[in-house]
Amino acid sequence: MIVIDGVTYTYHQAGSAALDGVSATIAPGTWTVIVGPNGSGKSTLARLLNGLLAPSSGRVTVDEMDTADESHAWDVRSRVGLVLQNPDNQIVGTVVEEDVAFGPENLGVPREELRLRVDAALAAVRLTGLERREPHLLSEGQKQRLAIAGALAMRPAYLVLDEPTAMLDAEGRTDVLAVLKELQTSGTAIVLITHDLAEAIHAERVMALNAGSVVYDGEPRALLADDALMQSLGLEAPPFARFVSVLEHVGFDLASARTADDVVEALWPS
Numbered sequence: 001m002i003v004i005d006g007v008t009y010t011y012h013q014a015g016s017a018a019l020d021g022v023s024a025t026i027a028p029g030t031w032t033v034i035v036g037p038n039g040s041g042k043s044t045l046a047r048l049l050n051g052l053l054a055p056s057s058g059r060v061t062v063d064e065m066d067t068a069d070e071s072h073a074w075d076v077r078s079r080v081g082l083v084l085q086n087p088d089n090q091i092v093g094t095v096v097e098e099d100v101a102f103g104p105e106n107l108g109v110p111r112e113e114l115r116l117r118v119d120a121a122l123a124a125v126r127l128t129g130l131e132r133r134e135p136h137l138l139s140e141g142q143k144q145r146l147a148i149a150g151a152l153a154m155r156p157a158y159l160v161l162d163e164p165t166a167m168l169d170a171e172g173r174t175d176v177l178a179v180l181k182e183l184q185t186s187g188t189a190i191v192l193i194t195h196d197l198a199e200a201i202h203a204e205r206v207m208a209l210n211a212g213s214v215v216y217d218g219e220p221r222a223l224l225a226d227d228a229l230m231q232s233l234g235l236e237a238p239p240f241a242r243f244v245s246v247l248e249h250v251g252f253d254l255a256s257a258r259t260a261d262d263v264v265e266a267l268w269p270s
């Protein structure tokens, strides 16, 4: 469990807080989507989750380890993988396999185990065969998946991804989301920061940040239905959600509809 307890974070002593009194928990194996306008504190929160930043006040614990305690730094970082907003900032190897090996190598993973982890991580993101490719020759989508592979090779219990699909086309997006779904199925908790609310409809839980505070934390439908809150967050309900809400308005019970097939079934029961 990751516990964020009354966390405030200020980048500069005098400046205003990037995060202000945030409390939340992330349970093992869950899927959480974080949304919020530019500058609302999403990336700051991501960095606090794996100890890259320590709270100015309040506490973050990862499986009961205080992230501000330097003696836990490695343990925390190996449990909480972080894929940064810009994958170029995360590339460290001169070829793909070196890049993926970098994290676990630093954790002291022995050679043979390292090979297994790198191969498994590359397979999971469908980059097998590109082991010797130079990372800068990869497409944007491949780079994004490489960054995810690097985090996966650490075998984290929690994986935090900061807008991993922002630079991808529709196909790349679907690909990355499919990889994440598989990971969650195998027990990894996913924390997905996104600007695309379509990625939130299927989440169990959405957290919305605004100006450094949590303004919503719960299932996606109540957020999507709250026009004033949506507007204050600069969010627009995705077409599917709008369609469902219109149908509900005229009397269809679509409370559990998540996919187009669910809607078809509700309109024309088989």
Ligand SMILES: Nc1ncnc2c1ncn2[C@@H]1O[C@H](COP(=O)(O)OP(=O)(O)OP(=O)(O)O)[C@@H](O)[C@H]1O
Residues within 6 Å of the ligand: 011, 012, 017, 018, 036, 037, 038, 039, 040, 041, 042, 043, 044, 045, 085
């Ligand atoms: N390195 C930094 N130094 C000083 N201020 C920063 C730094 N990084 C972020 N901030 C400020 O902290 C606040 C929160 O920024 P953060 O990057 O966490 O927001 P965000 O929600 O991730 O935004 P975006 O959607 O643009 O990625 C903003 O006011 C931002 O200007």
Ligand SMILES: [Mg+2]
Residues within 6 Å of the ligand: 042, 043, 044, 085, 162
């Ligand atoms: Mg950000």
